[in-house]
Amino acid sequence: xxxxxxxxxxxxxxxxxxxxxxxxxxxxxxxxxxxxxxxxxxxxxxxxxxxxxxxxxxxxxxxxxxxxxxxxxxxxxxxxxxxxxxxxxxxxxxxxxxxxxxxxxxxxxxxxxxxxxxxxxxxxxxxxxxxxxxxxxxxxxxxxxxxxxxxxxxxxxxxxxxxxxxxxxxxxxxxxxxxxxxxxxxxxxxxxxxxxxxxxxxxxxxxxxxxxxxxxxxxxxxxxxxxxxxxxxxxxxxxxxxxxxxxxxxxxxxxxxxxxxxxxxxxxxxxxxxxxxxxxxxxxxxxxxxxxxxxxxxxxxxxxxxxxxxxxxxxxxxxxxxxxxxxxxxxxxxxxxxxxxxxxxxxxxxxxxxxxxxxxxxxxxxxxxxxxxxxxxxxxx
Numbered sequence: 065x066x067x068x069x070x071x072x073x074x075x076x077x078x079x080x081x082x083x084x085x086x087x088x089x090x091x092x093x094x095x096x097x098x099x100x101x102x103x104x105x106x107x108x109x110x111x112x113x114x115x116x117x118x119x120x121x122x123x124x125x126x127x128x129x130x131x132x133x134x135x136x137x138x139x140x141x142x143x144x145x146x147x148x149x150x151x152x153x154x155x156x157x158x159x160x161x162x163x164x165x166x167x168x169x170x171x172x173x174x175x176x177x178x179x180x181x182x183x184x185x186x187x188x189x190x191x192x193x194x195x196x197x198x199x200x201x202x203x204x205x206x207x208x209x210x211x212x213x214x215x216x217x218x219x220x221x222x223x224x225x226x227x228x229x230x231x232x233x234x235x236x237x238x239x240x241x242x243x244x245x246x247x248x249x250x251x252x253x254x255x256x257x258x259x260x261x262x263x264x265x266x267x268x269x270x271x272x273x274x275x276x277x278x279x280x281x282x283x284x285x286x287x288x289x290x291x292x293x294x295x296x297x298x299x300x301x302x303x304x305x306x307x308x309x310x311x312x313x314x315x316x317x318x319x320x321x322x323x324x325x326x327x328x329x330x331x332x333x334x335x336x337x338x339x340x341x342x343x344x345x346x347x348x349x350x351x352x353x354x355x356x357x358x359x360x361x362x363x364x365x366x367x368x369x370x371x372x373x374x375x376x377x378x379x380x381x382x383x384x385x386x387x388x389x390x391x392x393x394x395x396x397x398x399x400x401x402x403x404x405x406x407x408x409x410x411x412x413x414x415x416x417x418x419x420x421x422x423x424x425x426x427x428x429x430x431x432x433x434x435x436x437x438x439x440x441x442x443x444x445x
Contacts, residue, residue: 065197065199065200065215065217065226066196066197066199066224066226067091067196067197067198067199067226067247068223068224068225068226068247068248068249068288068290068291069196069224069249069288069290069291070093070094070095070096070097070249070288070289070290071091071092071093071094071196071226071247071249071286071288071290072091072092072094072194072195072196072198073089073090073091073092073194073195073198073199073201073202074089074090074190074191074193074194074195074198074201075088075089075090075190075198075201075202075204075205076088076089076186076189076190076205078132078182078183078185078186079179079182079186080132080133080134080135080172080178080179080182080183081133081134085204085207086201086204086205086207087132087133087134087205088130088131088132088133088183088186088187088190088205089130089131089132089190089198089201089202089205089206090128090129090130090155090187090190090191090194091128091129091130091131091198091202091245091247091286092127092128092159092194093126093127093128093247093286093288094288094290095127095288095289095290096288096289096290097251097287097288097289097290098125098126098127098165098286098288099124099125099126099252099256099285099286099287099289100120100121100123100124100125100126100165100167100284100285100286100287101121101124101256101257101260101261101284101285102117102118102120102121102126102167102282102283102284102285103260103261103264103268103282103283104117104118104121104281104282104283105277105278105279105280105281105282106277107277107278107279107281109138109139109279110138110279110280111136111137111138111139111140111144111170111174111279111280112137112138112140112144112145112147112148112170113137113148113168113169113170113280113282114279114280114281114282115145115148116145116148116149116152116168117167117168117169117282117284119164120152120164120165120166120167121167121284123164123165124257125165126165126166126167126284126286127159127161127162127165127166128155128156128159128161128165128166128167129166129167129168129169129245129284129286130151130152130155130166130167130168130169130187131168131169131170131171131202131205131206131243131245132169132170132171132172132178132183132205132206133170133171133172133205133206133207133208133230134172134173134208135170135172135173135176135177135178135179136170136171136172136173136174136176136279136280137170137177137178138170138174138175138279138280139174139175139279140175140176140177140178143177144177144178147177147178147180148168148170149163150180150184151166151168151180151183151184151187152164152166152168154184154187155187155191158187158188158191159191167282167284169206169243169280169282169284170280171206171208171230171243171280172208174279199215199217199226199228200213200215202228202245203215203228203229203230206228206229206230206243207230208230210230210231210318211318212314212318213228213230214228214229214230214231214311214314214315214318215227215228216229216306216307216308216310216311216314217307218303218306218307220250220295220299220302220303221250221293221295221299222291222293223248223249223250223291223293223295224248224249224250224291225246225247225248225250225303225304225307226246226247226248226307227244227245227246227247227307227308227311228244228245228311229242229243229244229245229311229314229315230242230243230244231243231315231318242268242278242281242282242283242315243280243281243282243283244268244282244283244284244308244311245283245284245285245286246260246283246284246285246286246304246307246308247285247286247287247288248286248287248288248295249287249288249289249290249291250287250289250291250293250294250295250300251287251289251291251292251293251294251295252287252289252294252295252297252300253297253300255297256285256287256300259297259300259301259304260283260285260304262301263301263304263305263308264283264308266305267305267308267309267311267312268283268308268311268312270312270340271312271315271316283308285304323357323409324356324357324406324409324410324411325409325410325411326347326356326410326411326412326413327410327411327412327413328343328346328347328413328414328415329343329412329413329414329415330342330343330414330415330417331414331415331416331417332416332417332418332419332420333375333376333377333417333419333420334375334376334417334419334420337375338373338375338376338377338417338419339375339417341373341374341375342370342373342375342377342415342417343415344373345369345370345372345373345375346366346369346370346413346415348369349365349368349369349372351365351368351369352365352366352369356406356411359406359407360406361386361387361389361391361401361402361404361406362401363384363386363391363392363401366384366386366392366413366415367379367382367384367392367395370382370415370417375417376419377417377419378417378418378419379395380394380395381394381395381417381418382394382395382415382416382417382418383414383415383416383418384413384414384415384416385412385413385414385416386401386404386406386411386412386413387404387405387406387411387412388412389401389403389404391404
């Protein structure tokens with residue numbers, strides 16, 4: 065699969081994974097623009113690559129990204145940071161770019177040093193063979209417990225957008241144990257970072273698999289401008305929502321052991337924040353997860369979960385629909401809940417708070433990963 069114009073990549077099985085699968089990829093933005101923006105984990109304990117890449121992203125210029133699976137390089141002290149620095153310096157030397165413009169990402173087991181000789185040797189091997197056809201292999205190289213690579217592409221006005229992501233466990237805001245790289249050959253405005261942050265908040269930051277937030281989460285955006293075609297801010301945001309939304313869906317569909325994807329739509333909240341809070345409270349509720357896993361349309365658990373949210377609501381006027389059946393009106397029974405069918409993977413819950421009619425709404429998806437009452441949540445605005 066092809067990358068947008070101006071980008072080349074290559075991947076290799078460097079020996080970081082015991083399986084012998086691809087585990088190292090290098091992505092090079094060859095310009096003429098080198099716009100970069102990134103969003104990182106909110107965890108206070110962060111991996112060495114996050115510390116490094118935060119500083120790179122502040123400059124707004126990113127010429128390359130190197131990503132490895134098979135080791136997180138987290139909780140590795142000064143040596144871990146030195147290894148990250150060494151990786152960036154090596155990429156800079158191979159591509160003739162500044163190390164300060166190289167993003168480094170790692171994913172895998174925490175608390176172990178990376179085998180640097182394997183990484184540097186792997187980079188030596190792939191730097192000379194960078195190709196515009198490397199999208200698929202780059203997606204494969206960042207997989208950990210993922211069962212399939214995650215890829216999304218889109219076009220608008222003659223420009224190309226392509227993105228990859230990994231993540232199957234520790235999926236919880238903010239970001240969701242994930243690495244993701246989003247690329248475009250469009251010419252975009254100076255508002256790119258602000259727009260990318262907003263899109264990230266409404267896609268990746270709304271997924272929640274198991275309540276765990278990773279040490280390594282990184283979502284990187286790069287624009288080469290190689291198409292020569294400018295894209296308006298509104299079109300840019302819309303296409304990013306499409307691409308990142310697709311990847312968020314793919315992440316939650318592949319969440320470890322998941323059996324259900326549950327879409328929670330919260331409407332008529334006082335604010336978008338309140339809508340998200342109610343949706344997240346439901347998505348995190350173990351009793352509701354267990355009910356869905358058991359095929360029990362127990363709408364009372366929806367109300368009970370909603371009532372725990374830090375949101376303005378009237379507990380006596382809430383409506384609930386389960387798969388289109390209005391089982392609750394004004395916080396009291398309505399249609400017969402036995403008519404609700406939870407057999408399909410997708411379960412849809414609509415919660416109408418009726419606080420501000422047509423004011424604020426948020427669609428929240430969560431993924432019920434249930435085996436023996438273990439559940440998996442996914443939230444997506």
